[in-house]
Amino acid sequence: MTATLNLLVAVCLGYVAFLFLVAFAAERAALRGQGGWLRSPLVYTLSLSIYCTAWTFYGAVGYAARSGLEFLTIYLGPTLVMIGWWWGLRKLVRIGRTQRVTSVADLISSRYGKSTLLAVFVTLIAVIGTTPYIALQLQSVTASFASIAQADPNAAPLEDTRQIALSVAVGLALFTILFGTRNLDANERHHGVVMAIAVEAVVKLFALMAVGVFVVWGIGGGPAQTLARIDASQMGQWQVDGMRWGGLTFLSAAAFLTLPRMFQVLVVENEDEQHLRTASWAFPLYLLLISLFVVPIAVVGLEIMPAGSNPDQFVLTVPLAQGQDTLAMLSFLGGFSSATSMVIVAAIALATMVSNHIVMPIWLNLTGGGAVMSGDVRNVVITARRLSIAGVLALGYVYYQMSGGGAALAAIGLVSFAGVAQFLPALLGGILWRGATRAGALAGLSTGFVLWVWCMLLPSFGADVVIPGTVLAEGPWGMGWLRPQALFGIAGLDPTVHAVLWSMLFNTGGFVIASLLTFPSPLERLQGAQFVNVFQHSARPQNWAGGTAQSEDLIVMAQRILGPAQAQALFQDEAQRQGLAGYLPEPTPDFLARLERELSGSVGAATAHAMVGQIMGAATVSVEDLLAVADETAQMMEYSSQLETKSEELARTARQLRAANEKLTQISVQKDAFLSQISHELRTPMTSIRAFSEILRDGGGLGSQAQSKYAGIIHDEAIRLTRLLDDLLDLSVLENGQVNLNIRTGILSAVIDHAVAATGAGHGLLKLHRRRADEEVTLETDLDRLAQVFINLIANAQKYCDAAEPELTIAVQARDGRLLVDFIDNGPGIPRQVQSVVFEKFSRVSDQKAGGAGLGLAICREIMARLDGTIAYLPGQSGAAFRVTLPLSQRMAAQ
Amino acid sequence: MGKHVLVIEDEPNIIEAISFILSRDGWRVDSHSNGHDAVEVVLAKAPDLVILDVMLPGRSGYEILTDLRARPETARLPVLMLTARGQSKDRELAERLGASRFMTKPFSNADVLEALRELVPA
Known part of the structure; x- marks a missing residue:
């Protein structure tokens, strides 16, 4: 049976349909949570085999046929990384998981302070570097089609291989779109795709080994004879170029880490760090098996093949030549698997980068959309992914067209390797060296990229395609030191080694120097610490190390809850404590606990813990959502604090009203009491007057002595009434401030003399003690009102001092610019408990009726207040003692 | 011998006036001028009637009345209350406390005599 092109297409479609089913089943299982087997270390290891592309499948044999064992360098690099740098890989995977990294561009950008510029730059390099690789896959699939089709003598000669390449590109784009963008996973994981490529890994390994077994035992006549053939071939005579071996091993090791598709399966699709443990021996084993028969086949x-046959197709053409159509078909499927799995994963990885770092930022800028994850945005993201996938494959197709499909597979592969290897310094530096800065990453990447383009990419198209042959030979504008393949005049190096050497040297140099010369921003520092110390950070008991740039998120959140000033003070203080003054503090457990305490004061402990946990842990709620909650909380708090202020104001007003009301009530009570008092004071004399006047009116044998006595009582009581009314009016005038003062200048002694005369104290029982010399003080006041006060005080002494020999001492002294006049008698004094009320209206000190209405001292107090003086009771004297204080006039003070 | 009346009042002139009027009408008049020991004086002198002022030094007439009404020997003793505070609430209070009669100052002499005759029929 001869394989026809139609059969080939049918087989391809059937195979793709099978893969589709596998992927679909895996996705369903993962959705139902039954994907335990999806997350086995074996699947992970097999998915890593996308490292072995069509280049490996077909190209390795071609490589071996052309350059002997050198093809092994391509496997040596990854093997060394997997076995020897297990620790570093684990770190990379841990960072990828804790920081929820979605691509190599995301990792580098995130490490250097979420730099958009870096993300865009890395994405562009990745696209440019991967395009030749995708072209390589298209080329190898197309070539394999051609090989099988040409083996059929009946078939019409293949008119246009480009038609095939286009169909393959379109078909792969469709498959990738179908499975790579079925849903949006926050972690960019694709269970279906991973399962499909694991199946393809088995297919390609099986196919290549089947061909190998057929070659060794079916053609070569057993291992011993095959070894003899190998010895006899040119293979044994290839000189090992140490520099090239070293360079290529380094290159493949670097590419293993930095190729976007490798990063995708190695880091992004990784389900469990422990899978690395298995992969570290299983993947090298896979590489060993897949390379085992490369040399025998070559x-x-x-x-056996005719001279001039393309050794890149030996895997396919040898079985065909031997009439082993089924084996050839298997081999074709192996190659097809290699190509499709690589293209699918590469396209997914690149599409993630392009849509996340280029399309979405532009779209968000154009639409002014905030960080709102609505269904609308999801659609935009998915559309961007799909267009990116189509774009990536279109670019690969265009490159395939441009390069003419003629160049050796291995050469194209190396161009890609060297391109993406430019990420290495920034990547490794980022996870190993805290001093690495964004400027360093940019400097290294850009110089490396320029040198790679100049020394490797452009010359790879061949002379006169992009750059003229003269430039290649003599340098631009005749500047020989800029010759693409002999920079600085160092000629004679292998072009690949030359390009890798210079680009990596300048890349690393630029990276280190610029990093040393520049200072990292706080966010870079923070991220640097997170990346470099990822094991310490992520090993915390509460597992708080998730999310990017937590400290920044934390301070943003804290500001919204605590207010900017308090939050900043807290963070500054913590940074100071951590010895990071001027930077954001690192989110240590202590700090997180402290922050939680602070936040819980505002939002409660549970919410505070949840908020900090959401930022620090693997968040299912986005930071934006949290901030929205925080905003709302802050608004509510502000509103409630406004309410609180208002209710405080109301309470204060109520208090004031209550106080005013109490005062009014008190005044009302006082008024009632006052009226009651007045009534009593008026009615008492009137009672006597009425009673005696009725007695006198009725006559009835009243003696003349009694008559005159009763008339006398009526007279006295009438005078008492008049005096009471006078006092009341006087007090009322004084209290209302309506009094007209008659300010005159006089001598104190004269005022006292007047008071003594008015009370008749000089002639009565009361003995007066005065020092006239002290009394020769000039006053400028209302002398009559002052005399009224003195009269009151002297009269009180007359009334209340019940000593056997009553005495009143009037002492005068000047002190602190004031004049003090004391009236001290030798009576019993005023009991302590009533001293404070003697100046109140109607207060009486003794039980004995002394004729007064209790207004005298009240009037005295009012008078002294009008005269800018005071009157007070002087406790602790021998008897009742009152002190009158007056201001000394300026004139008096001058005396 | 006429009925015995005790006047508890702090204004000497009023005591003198009441004493004169009642003596002339045939009453035997005693007086006391402060509130502290008024209840003891009432008990000691056991009058047929008491004229009690409200505003007294020491204790108010209301307190004295309350004490008198609380004692069995004086619970039914006729008490005429006199007050210079002529508000209706004073009258109500006096009646509630058990005053036999309540009069405001100044009073008519005839009214006092009439009230006394009613309270203590000869």
């Missing part, structure tokens, strides 16, 4: 192929 040697046998060179022997």
Whole structure:
């Protein structure tokens, strides 16, 4: 049976349909949560085999046929990384998981302070570097089609291989779109795709080994004879170029880490760090198996195939030549698997980068959309992904067209390797060296990229395609030191080694120097610490190390809850404590606990813990959502604090009203009491007057002595009434401030003399003690009102001092610019408990009726207040003692 | 011998006036001028009637009345209350406390005599 092109297409479609089913089943299982087997270390290891692309499948044999064992360098690099740098890989995977990194561009950008510029730059380099690789896959699939089709003598000669390449590109784009963008996973994981490529890994390994077994035992006559053939071939005579071996091993090791598709399966799709443990031996084993028969196939192929056959197709053409159509078909499927799995994963990885770092930022800028994850945005993201996938494959197709499909597969592969290897310094530096800065990453990447383009990419198209042959040979504008393949005049190096050497040297140099010369921003520092110390950070008991730039998120959140000033003070203080003054503090457990305490004061402990946890842990709620909650909380708090202020104001007003009301009530009570008092004071004399006047009116044998006595009582009581009314009016005038003062200048002694005369104290029982010399003080006041006060005080002494020999001492002294006049008698004094009320209206000190209405001292107090003086009771004297204080006039003070 | 009346009042002139009027009408008049020991004086002198002022030094007439009404020997003793505070609430209070009669100052002599005759029929 001869394989026809139609059969080939049918087989391809059937195979793709099978993969589709596998992927679909895996997705369903993952959705139902039954994907335990999806997350086995074996699947992870097999998915890593996308490292082995069509280049490996077909190209390795071609490589071996052309350059002997050198093809091994391509496997040596990844093997060394997997075995020897297990620790570093684990770190990379841990960072990827804790920081929820979605691509190599995301990792580098995130490490250097979420730099958009870096993300865009890395994405562009990745696209440019991967495009030749995708072209390589298209080329190898197309070539394999052609090989099988040409083996059919009945078939019409293949008119246009480009038609095939286009169909393959479109088909792969569709498959990738179908499975790579079915849903949006926050972690960019694709269970279905991973399962499909694991199946393809088995297919390609099986196919290549089947061909190998056929070659060794079916053609070569067993291992011993095959080894003899190998010895006899040119293979044994290839000189090992140490520099090239070293360079290529380094290059493949670097590419293993930095290729976007490798990063995708190695880091992004990784389900469990422990899978690395298995992969570290299983993947090298896979590489060993897949390379086991490369040399025998190459040697046998060179022997039995006609001269000029493309050794890149030996895997396919040798079985065909031997009439092993089924084996050839298997081999074709192996190659097809290699190509499709690579293209699918590469396209997904690149599409993630392009849509996340280029399309979405532009779209968000154009639409002015905030960080709102609505369904609308999801649609935009998915559309961007799909267009990016189509774009990536279109670019690969265009490159394939441009390069003419003629260049050796291995050469194209190396161009890609060297391109993405430019990420290495920024990547490794980022996870190993805290001093690495964004400026350093940019400097290294840009110089490396320029040198790679100049020394490797452009010359790879061949002379006169992009750059003229003269430039290649003599340098631009005749500047020989800029010759693409002999920079600085160092000629004679292998072009690949030359390009890798210079680009990596300048890349690393630029990275280190610029990093040393520049200072990292706080966010870079923070991220740097997170990346470099990822094991310490993520090993915390509460597992708080998730999310990017937590400290920044924390301070933004804290500001919204605590208010900017308090939050900043807290963070500054913590940074000071951590010895990071001027930077954001690192989110240590202590700090997180402290922050939680602070926040819980505002939002409660549970909410505070949840908020900090959401930022620090693997968040299912976005930071934007949290901030929205925080905003609302802050608004509510502000509103409630406004309410609180208002209710405080109301309470204060109520208090004031209550106080005013109490005062009014008190005044009302006082008024009632006052009226009651007045009534009593008026009615009492009137009672006597009425009673005696009735007695006198009725006559009835009243003696003349009694008559005159009763008339006397009526007279006295009438005078008492008049005096009471006078006092009341006087007090009322004084209290209302309506009194007209008659300010005159006089001598104190004269005022006292007047008072003594008015009370008749000089002639009565009361003995007066005065020092006239002290009394020769000039006053400028209302002398009559002052005399009224003195009269009151002297009269009180007359009334209340019940000593056997009553005495009143009037002492005068000047002190602190004031004049003090004391009236001290030798009576019993005023009991302590009533001293404070003697100046109140109607207060009486003794039980004995002394004729007064209790207004005298009240009037005295009012008078002294009008005269800018005071009157007070002087406790602690021998008897009742009152002190009158007056201001000394300026004139008096001058005396 | 006429009925015995005790006047508890702090204004000497009023005591003199009441004493004169009642003596002339045939009453035997005693007086006391402060509130502290008024209840003891009432008990000691056991009058047929008491004229009690409200505003007294020491204790108010209301307190004295309350004490008198609380004692069995004086619970039914006729008490005429006199007050210079002529508000209706004073009258109500006096009646509630058990005053036999309540009069405001100044009073008519005839009214006092009439009230006394009613309270203590000869």
